[in-house]
Amino acid sequence: MGILSSSSGYTRFRLSGEMPDAYEALFHLQIGRNAFDHSEGSTDKERIRGWVDPARPFDDSLDMDSVFVGDYIVLSMRVDKRTVPPRLLKHHAMLEEARARAESGRERLSRRERLELKELVKGRLLLRALPAINTYDMVWDIHKETVYFSSTAEKICDEFSGLFEETFGIPLVRRYTYDIFAEMSGGNSSALERMAPAQLI
Amino acid sequence: MDALELLKKKEFLGREFLTWLWFKIDSTGGEFLLPGGAMIRMWVGNRVMLVSDPDSVDASVVCWSEDAGLREARFALAEGKKIGEARLHYEADGEEWAFTLEAARLDLKSLKTPSTKREDGEDDAEPLALLLEKILLVQRAFNALDGLARLFINSRASERWADDEMPALTAWVAAGSRAKDVSGGVR
Numbered sequence: 125m126g127i128l129s130s131s132s133g134y135t136r137f138r139l140s141g142e143m144p145d146a147y148e149a150l151f152h153l154q155i156g157r158n159a160f161d162h163s164e165g166s167t168d169k170e171r172i173r174g175w176v177d178p179a180r181p182f183d184d185s186l187d188m189d190s191v192f193v194g195d196y197i198v199l200s201m202r203v204d205k206r207t208v209p210p211r212l213l214k215h216h217a218m219l220e221e222a223r224a225r226a227e228s229g230r231e232r233l234s235r236r237e238r239l240e241l242k243e244l245v246k247g248r249l250l251l252r253a254l255p256a257i258n259t260y261d262m263v264w265d266i267h268k269e270t271v272y273f274s275s276t277a278e279k280i281c282d283e284f285s286g287l288f289e290e291t292f293g294i295p296l297v298r299r300y301t302y303d304i305f306a307e308m309s310g311g312n313s314s315a316l317e318r319m320a321p322a323q324l325i
Numbered sequence: 326m327d328a329l330e331l332l333k334k335k336e337f338l339g340r341e342f343l344t345w346l347w348f349k350i351d352s353t354g355g356e357f358l359l360p361g362g363a364m365i366r367m368w369v370g371n372r373v374m375l376v377s378d379p380d381s382v383d384a385s386v387v388c389w390s391e392d393a394g395l396r397e398a399r400f401a402l403a404e405g406k407k408i409g410e411a412r413l414h415y416e417a418d419g420e421e422w423a424f425t426l427e428a429a430r431l432d433l434k435s436l437k438t439p440s441t442k443r444e445d446g447e448d449d450a451e452p453l454a455l456l457l458e459k460i461l462l463v464q465r466a467f468n469a470l471d472g473l474a475r476l477f478i479n480s481r482a483s484e485r486w487a488d489d490e491m492p493a494l495t496a497w498v499a500a501g502s503r504a505k506d507v508s509g510g511v512r
Contacts, residue, residue, distance in 0.1 A: 127459050128441075133434040134463060179452060193453060196460060263460050272463060276432045301339035301431045302332050308475040315482045321337040322491060324344065324498045325405050 126261035133276040139269040141294040158291040168247035176202040197264040204255035339428030343408040359472030370412030373398040399501030438462035
């Protein structure tokens with residue numbers, strides 16, 4: 125789902141911090157540092173994320189000419205998620221425990237040893253797992269200090285605002301109903317604070 | 326009051342906004358002159374979600390209808406349910422936008438903008454031009470939402486609200502109770 129899809133959900137964020145001077149050169153560097161690491165195509169991490177080109181999410185390189193578009197910064201957050209089926213993990217962990225018991229000559233392993241073996245097995249299986257790949261687009265209107273993000277899911281929005289702050293050093297605030305009304309009322313927040321629900325029936 | 330507490334306490338404004346929008350659409354034919362001068366014509370789509378208890382989605386009821394009147398939803402409103410989200414369409418300059426508006430956040434869910442050149446089959450359009458065109462179409466939807474929010478909140482904060490708007494809105498909500506026997510489905 126993204127900006128070029130025929131239908132997509134959007135969340136709006138506003139910046140909660142100042143734009144640095146000469147931001148373009150600085151952001152080039154910071155976006156590059158937080159770009160999706162394609163070398164992690166085979167990894168033992170369950171979830172990896174980073175910036176990609178919205179039109180070319182599988183490309184290794186991120187062309188800055190397509191990132192800085194007029195008054196906008198356009199990027200996609202790519203999230204790769206790998207999972208190991210629980211029954212497969214249990215089976216392989218039991219095999220590994222049996223091997224460890226045979227090698228050590230002990231009848232039982234400690235709880236800690238079993239947990240460590242399970243993590244080891246999980247890491248090995250993750251290396252062989254194919255990721256589920258999702259991309260979510262963001263459009264940052266530099267002058268309006270507004271960011272549009274192509275998902276409304278709470279968890280994805282949290283992950284996005286985390287990546288945004290790590291990259292640009294500026295916290296994002298999600299626009300909520302009250303926040304929008306406060307802005308639209310021209311700063312008449314005291315009238316808004318006094319408002320009580322209307323009795324419609 | 327801290328910020329989170331304030332957001333929670335004022336969530337009712339989003340539900341009132343959606344109710345007011347539907348009332349205005351019904352009573353004015355859906356034409357809104359937005360601050361800034363843009364004219365749009367809005368209508369309610371085929372899906373409205375109503376909630377009994379705003380804190381619980383378990384107590385929600387979704388009304389669907391091919392009939393734009395959505396009379397079952399009007400009946401539920403008259404029974405005291407609140408609008409949690411609604412599918413809305415609007416037309417401006419001969420083009421149509423559609424989105425689902427959620428009361429709690431005013432995010433635009435399932436936003437469908439007018440088609441861009443590529444969607445129209447013009448494959449030779451520049452990718453960058455397409456992207457910019459699409460960005461502007463998305464921003465126009467948010468601008469329309471902001472304009473409507475401004476109309477509502479200015480009316481809600483004015484003296485006119487208690488004297489004119491609120492009695493008319495209450496009468497419109499009550500009139501929904503007489504609409505149950507007409508078409509419109511609940512599932």
